[in-house]
Amino acid sequence: MTAPRPTLALLDGYSLAYRAFFALPEDLRTTTGQVTNAAYGFTSMVIKLLDEHPPEALAAVFDKGRPAERTELLPEYKANRKKSPDEFKSQLPLIDEVLEAMGIPRVDLEGQEADDLIASYAETAKADGWDVLVVTGDRDLFQLVDEGDGEHGAVRVLYTRRGISDTIVMDTAAVEDKYGVPPTSYPMLAALRGDPSDNIPGVPGVGDKTASKLLAAHGTLEGIYDNIEQIRGKKVPAMLLEHRDAVMASRIVTTVNRQLPLPRPVEDFRRGEIDAPAVQRLFATLEFRSLWDRLNETVLGAQAEEAAGGFDNEPHRGDTGEIAAWLGKVPGGQPVAVVPTTAGSLPAVEAVAIALAASGADPITARTEVLGEDDRVAVQRLLSGTDDHPLWVHDGKKLHHFARAAGFDEPTEPMIDTEVWAYVLQPSARTYALDKLALEYLSKHLATEEEVQRAGEESGQLGMFETEQDTAWRARAFEAQALFELAEVLDAEVTQRGQADLIRRIELPLIAGLADLERAGITVDGRVLAELGADLEDKVADARSRALVAVEGDERDLEDFQDLGFLDSPKKLQSLLFEHLGLKKTKKIKTGWSTDAAELRKIVEEHPVIQAILDYREYSKLKGTYIDPLLAMVGADRTRRVHAEFNQTVAVTGRLSSQNPNLQNIPIRTELGRQIRRAFVPGEGYDTLVVADYSQIELRVMAHLSGDEGLLDAFGSGEDIHAATAAKVFGVDVADVDNTQRSKIKGMTYGLAYGLSSFGLAQQLSIGRDEAQELMDAYFERFPGVRSYLYGGVEEARRSGYTETLTGRRRYLPDLMSENRQRRAMAERMALNAPIQGTAADIMKIAMNDVRAAMATADWAGDPAPQLLLQVHDELVCEATTADHDQLRDLLVDTMSGVIELAVPLEVDWASGPSWAEAEKH
DNA sequence: GATTCCACGTA
DNA sequence: CGTACGTGGAATCG
Structure with missing residues (x-):
């Protein structure tokens, strides 16, 4: 196998800019009024090229005049082109600026069109062993397409079919497939068929199909005319003969010149790094916000990763006994980074593998199923902290679930959790994935599984890592290494900022508490839900029929709305209410006029359909968002524990969030919604739910x-x-x-x-x-x-x-x-709200830690002992036996109100009962 | 299939 | 033109 050839991409500058100009609306302009649609579309295509077909070399080619021979041969050539409008011409300097900022050379040649210069570059480059990709919206350049061979590179055309994003790569097969002739015959095809955009006349009555058949049968124009008597029908041969001179001239005009002198050598076009700050400044001026984001996420992201070194350790696949041996070599007091791999979701989490990294050793991964007795002892000692190795983790909650699934005791508190640490450092970040953190804090690229696989194959070193699964574990070992290197950096940053106390006193101890919440889940009675669901189904149907009656009764033409699609579609509802019925518009939103409940209530008197819509919305929301999904988890004929996730690193203010399902937004404000809380009940062995909440925190x-x-x-x-x-x-x-x-x-x-x-x-x-x-x-x-x-x-x-x-x-x-x-x-x-909401969140987190500790050491009369189930921002929900009710209530109230001394008392209310709905103060 | 917008449930 | 979340349906994008 030979090494892949480098690619030279050639942008057909005017063709692409023109295409963008007509494809995008002219109201795309900056706040100063400068139209930017062509520059925007052109830039968008360039980014797409760099992302999807990154070339080793790149240049943009432009016209500079037109060769006299063409106009002489065919005076009408391109004569129908309107002079380009000012709105277009004014953007050419912008395009030049974009090219310069992105480090793309611009070439042209006096008296020559871009087509010929592109053809000449393609010819030279392929002879020099480059593959060539011509980017254009001009079909004429299909004639350049070439398979290449051992010596020459291939030429392909990236053609923008419609608009700016619909592109296709044309190779020889694609051209032959579409036109039935080889690429070199394309000028003859165009001469016969004509091309309105270049004002090539063509032969009347001959289109793509006929031209293709004729060329397929006779090879060339000369072949066709030599055998004209063999061509069937009357009209086609007659027309061919009549337009013979124009066809011959058109072929010459359409055929590109591949022999022009090159103003600069191809080597000049090799890609360097994009000057990101320069591009950012230019894009800011042009108000290309979304393009900057796209460039950043794709091309610049790749550029940064390319520049970053990777982790150069050689991971080990741990077989039976090797984890114990590996851990045995780590000196006491030295930290160990642990990356657990799990499968499935709660409560049925499976422990799949464990990866470890430490100072002075290459990282190691082992599947849990190969762990021998020695390994299990060693891992248990590591997790419980008895072997004197501080634990460094990323997403410590996951380690808890892993330990339980693998049959280990509960892990000790980690010393550092890089995910939580990163969250405290930058709470507004979207994710805290290890690869992203490694790039940001270590300037190192963490290889993906695919990259690990490829690297293994290329170096022929797969060795023990032959299978796909082995590749995955190898990638886990690199993650452990990344985590190990990240931990110290993040910890130093946290300390330097004075946030060590926050993290050690609040966030770190909370990890185990959240793992407990997730593992415990909360018991939901599907029978209650099924009953409510049936009731709501009737109510939804009733609201639907009332809506139907209301619109049928209207005199206007409402055919479009008889299917009641507007009930589930704000867009259709806007059209019904504000266009067809002409009701009062009250609040503007991005896409028109609001139809939310608050606004609808203001016009409820104006038309009977409004009340029906409000009712429909309320009922279908309750059923679709709460009843149906919960029923799917529980089953309609039984009770079962539902395990939501509690996220510690999502909310920017410091709050927790809950998902799958979200148990922090179960209805309570309306009586009907509140009924759903009847389905949340004490679990098996328990008698009551005890709820404690901060009053006006x-x-x-x-x-x-x-x-x-x-x-x-x-x-x-x-x-x-x-x-x-x-x-x-x-x-x-x-x-x-x-x-x-x-x-x-x-x-x-x-x-x-x-x-x-x-x-x-x-x-x-x-x-x-x-x-x-x-x-x-x-x-x-x-x-x-x-x-x-x-x-x-x-x-x-x-x-x-x-x-x-x-x-x-x-x-x-x-x-x-x-x-x-x-x-x-x-x-x-x-800024106004964050310290208030955030401080309240801090207080609740401390309360959770304190309550958990107090519950663990309390002497409970009942069995099972009470447990924490939910946190709803200012409220904790527990389950308990009757025997423990009073003691738990007192513990919650005392602990929660005592977490911190404020200038005002922290008041805690409590309630309890046989369901969440019936939890009332006694 | 993934993303965006709107609407709406909670604190 | 009031903060913080997650979810579901429709519409839109590629």
Whole structure:
């Protein structure tokens, strides 16, 4: 096998730019009014090329005049081309700038068209052993396509069929398949068939099909005319003869010149690195945001990985006994990085393999099934910490599930968890995958499984790693090595930032607690769900038929809506309500007018279909989002434990999140929705669910952080907080506060912590904007510390670049400096809210750690012992036997209220009962 | 099949 | 023109 040839890609500059110009709308322009559609489309095609067919060399070729011979031979050649519009010409300098920034040479030759120069480059390059890829929207260049042979490279055409993204690579087979002739015959085909875009006349009555047949039968134009008497029919031969001169001239015009002198050698076109900052600046000016993202994720990402070295260790596949031997060689006190591999999902997790890395040794991976007795002892000692090796992990929760599945005891607390560490360092990142972290913090490329496989094959060193599965484990060993090298770097960064305490006191101990929650799950009664589901099915059907009646009763032409598609489609609903029925539009959204419940309620009087839609939405949401998926997990005839995942590294503020299913958004606000909570019950052996929640925790945090004396006083009074606040705002006695006053103040107090505006407050309370503003003014006058805290905090964040919670958890908000008013305002609201929501999250996390510890050491009367099941931001849900009920309740209330000393008391409410719905305070 | 938008459930 | 999430359906993209 010979080495693959390098590829030279040649961009047909005008052809591509022109194609983009007509394919994309002219309203694609910068805020200054410069039209950018051609430059945008051209750049998009270049990025696509670099991503999908990365060439070793690349140049963009342009016309510079037109050879006189062509016009002489065929005066009408390209005569129908309109002078290019100003909107197009003004973009040519932009395209030049793009080429320069991306390091793509631009070539042209005086008095020559790009076609001929491309052909000449292709001819020379293939003779020099290059493969050539011509990128164009011009079919004429199909004539260059060439298979290549031992000496010469191949020539292919990347042709943009339609628009800018529909491309196809044409090789010899593709050309022959499409036109029935070899590529070299294409000019003859074009001469016969004609080409309206170049104003080549062609022979009337001869299209692609006939031209192809004629050439297939007779080989050349000369062949056709020599045998003209053999051609069937009257019209075709007559027309051929009549247009003989034009056909012959067209062939010459269509045939490209492959012999032009080359202005620069091909070697000049070899790709270098893209100057990323220069491209970023240019794209920012041109407002090519999405293109920058695309370039970054594909080409620049690959460029960075290319530049990065890899991990050069030689992993071992551990056979029986080798894990024990490997661990035996790691000196005491030295940390060991552990990467578990599991399969399946809770509760049926399987332990597949374990990978280890440590200082001074090559990493090792072993399948759990080959672990011998010695290995198991060694791994058990490692996981439990008795062998004096600090554990370094990535996603420690997974290690807990692995240990349980493999039959090991519960792992000890890891010393470092790189995923959690990275989350604390950059909470807004989308993922914390090891490869991404390795590139960012170590400038090393972590090979994918495919790359490991390929490297093994190429070096012929597969050896013990012959199978695909072996490749996977080899990749795991590299991950362990990456983790090992990352841990120290991340830990130093965390310490340097002063976040070691946050991480050791809060995040690290939480890992085991979350693993417990996930393993425990919560018992769901499918019979209750099935009953509710049947009921909801009737209600959904009823709402549907009411909607049908409502639109049928309308006089207008509603044929399109008789299928009720609008019930599940906001887009169709907009069309029905605002176009056909002409109802009042209330709130703008990106794609038109909002149809969300709050807006629909404002126009519910205008048409009977609105109420039906609101009902349909409510019922189908409950059934489709909660009942049906849970039923699918549980079964309609039994109870079963459902195991959600609790994510520790998702929410930017420091909260947890829950998924598969999300058990943090089970309905409670409406009576019907609340019924779903009847299906959440104590598990086998347990009698009751015990729920404890923080009362108004975010408000208390705000009072503490702001230190506002009025608010502290209101909390200290022991009165109802909203009534007490209202009394101060309205200057009346607490006893004289009426319900309207209380609810207005309640709405505002909660809204404040979200960055509520007077406009938003007016919306929410259905009051005038003036009244809302007066309310806010009165509030801030009475509680000046709240205002200075909220807005002072935003300014501090603008200076430092981040917000901070009570424990030092940060959130970075670069948009606080944005030039864009909307983005900046959004960032300001985030900055306002993040310390409050985040501090509340910190408090709850500490509570979870403390509760878990207290529950573990408590002396329980009942059996089984109570366990924690859920965390819902300010609430913990446990299950217990009757015997343990009171003790657990007291433990929860005492522990939760005692986690931290704030300037206001942390109040904890509790409730319990035979289901989550029936958990009431006794 | 993957991604985006809208809507909506919770704190 | 109020923060933080996850999920489901439709529409859209490639």
